[in-house]
Amino acid sequence: MYLVVLLFASALFVSTFALDNGLMQTPPMGWLAWERFRCDIDCEHDPKNCISENLFTDMADRLYEDGWMDLGYVYVNIDDCWSSMQRDGKGRLQPDPKRFPGGIRRLARYMHDRGLKLGIYGDMGTHTCGGYPGSPLDKIEIDAQTFADWEVDMLKFDGCYSNTTEQEQGYPLMSKALNATGRPIGYSCSWPAYQGGLPPKVNYTQLGLICNLWRNYGDIQDSWDSVLTIVDWFFENQDALAPAAGPGRWNDPDMLIVGDFGLSMDQSRSQMALWAIMAAPLFMSNDLRTISSGARGILQNKMAISINQDPMGIQGRRIVKEKSGIDVFLRPLSNNASALVFFSRRNDMPYRYQTSLRKLNYPTGSYNIIDVFTEKTMTLKDSTDFVVSVNPTGVVMWYVSAPAKMGLHYFFRGGHHHGSSYDKDDENSLPQLFL
Ligand code: GLA
Numbered sequence: 001m002y003l004v005v006l007l008f009a010s011a012l013f014v015s016t017f018a019l020d021n022g023l024m025q026t027p028p029m030g031w032l033a034w035e036r037f038r039c040d041i042d043c044e045h046d047p048k049n050c051i052s053e054n055l056f057t058d059m060a061d062r063l064y065e066d067g068w069m070d071l072g073y074v075y076v077n078i079d080d081c082w083s084s085m086q087r088d089g090k091g092r093l094q095p096d097p098k099r100f101p102g103g104i105r106r107l108a109r110y111m112h113d114r115g116l117k118l119g120i121y122g123d124m125g126t127h128t129c130g131g132y133p134g135s136p137l138d139k140i141e142i143d144a145q146t147f148a149d150w151e152v153d154m155l156k157f158d159g160c161y162s163n164t165t166e167q168e169q170g171y172p173l174m175s176k177a178l179n180a181t182g183r184p185i186g187y188s189c190s191w192p193a194y195q196g197g198l199p200p201k202v203n204y205t206q207l208g209l210i211c212n213l214w215r216n217y218g219d220i221q222d223s224w225d226s227v228l229t230i231v232d233w234f235f236e237n238q239d240a241l242a243p244a245a246g247p248g249r250w251n252d253p254d255m256l257i258v259g260d261f262g263l264s265m266d267q268s269r270s271q272m273a274l275w276a277i278m279a280a281p282l283f284m285s286n287d288l289r290t291i292s293s294g295a296r297g298i299l300q301n302k303m304a305i306s307i308n309q310d311p312m313g314i315q316g317r318r319i320v321k322e323k324s325g326i327d328v329f330l331r332p333l334s335n336n337a338s339a340l341v342f343f344s345r346r347n348d349m350p351y352r353y354q355t356s357l358r359k360l361n362y363p364t365g366s367y368n369i370i371d372v373f374t375e376k377t378m379t380l381k382d383s384t385d386f387v388v389s390v391n392p393t394g395v396v397m398w399y400v401s402a403p404a405k406m407g408l409h410y411f412f413r414g415g416h417h418h419g420s421s422y423d424k425d426d427e428n429s430l431p432q433l434f435l
Contacts, residue, residue: 021184025247026309030075035285039081052099062288077119080130108151119154124170125161148181159194175210204244213250220254222262235318245315259286259295266394273397276308277316336402344390358382365403372397
């Protein structure tokens with residue numbers, strides 16, 4: 001009897017408070033202004049880079065024309081510093097009239113006309129982190145309705161200038177308010193980042209019910225040091241974090257800074273690879289008008305994107321941490337496939353790391369491998385030792401397809417060779433891959 005009541009109560013809880021928008025069954029992808037353009041509001045002296053409608057239409061044009069949108073990068077997201085310092089006569093938020101003369105609704109239409117989506121930023125305290133008007137408890141409903149009226153597609157809801165009790169009420173309340181508008185609006189909660197990111201303070205079960213994604217940790221900056229700090233925090237806490245992720249609910253380690261100033265090409269590949277392993281939202285914060293072809297190639301890598309977007313939505317984990325400074329990460333993918341990342345924390349030279357799929361706990365079998373960044377292919381038996389050469393602060397990333405039956409493998413070996421294949425008994429032929 002108690003059980004029945006309990007079940008009923010929890011069903012009621014879910015139906016009353018769950019964010020029921022069906023969105024973001026795979027991690028959302030797009031562009032977000034903050035890391036690259038911050039709170040630059042000086043349109044007089046810096047018209048090309050200031051937070052204004054022109055910045056967002058410029059980025060929309062690039063996403064639309066330069067192949068990004070077709071790869072899934074569809075969100076164009078406004079961050080802080082978009083609004084006027086005052087609410088309008090009816091108590092609604094309004095954009096800065098000089099910088100957004102056409103208003104947010106027109107900007108949303110601009111996106112929708114091109115198949116893109118518009119995201120906006122709010123804060124559940126008295127002020128945003130940048131000091132603009134916030135959406136405290138008594139403003140949440142009217143602000144959710146305003147965003148829906150503007151036809152906005154996503155909300156990042158920050159937590160500056162609010163306390164723990166207000167957050168406990170405000171984040172679920174905004175979820176409910178967004179639901180009540182009837183417009184599907186992706187909901188990004190910064191809540192856990194303000195609670196230290198870890199249970200028992202953070203309730204990831206609840207977050208999964210009320211938000212589509214959430215920032216767990218501090219802000220990314222334009223440096224390798226920042227990326228590494230974030231990566232280490234997420235994988236050190238993977239047991240608490242990974243189970244929280246799944247279709248419609250994602251951990252967010254923050255924006256991609258590939259294409260900015262702080263990362264080498266190797267470090268850029270590392271960020272892309274590890275964000276794919278983490279099933280992280282892929283929000284680039286860079287200048288798509290001037291991005292280098294190298295950075296573009298990394299962000300537009302189809303295999304890395306498809307690994308990130310795998311429909312099972314299982315967040316990957318670090319499975320090996322070697323004293324040598326090599327870490328190995330694995331993400332299970334649909335169709336019995338998986339992604340592997342070999343990452344080097346070293347600062348000396350490319351490191352020749354030797355292992356085998358068996359040592360990485362793969363079951364017996366023969367596997368087809370595709371190197372995500374070189375597109376080289378090969379076949380490897382679980383028992384075969386191989387060597388990967390991993391650049392300092394760089395990665396080697398593999399897509400590993402389901403094991404073929406051994407008999408089939410031998411059959412094919414007799415016929416054509418797809419890439420290279422190695423035999424365990426071939427003592428002298430230790431494969432040296434991707435040198
Ligand atoms: C916080 C967030 C950032 C950004 C800024 C804006 O620091 O974590 O992502 O939104 O506020 O002021």
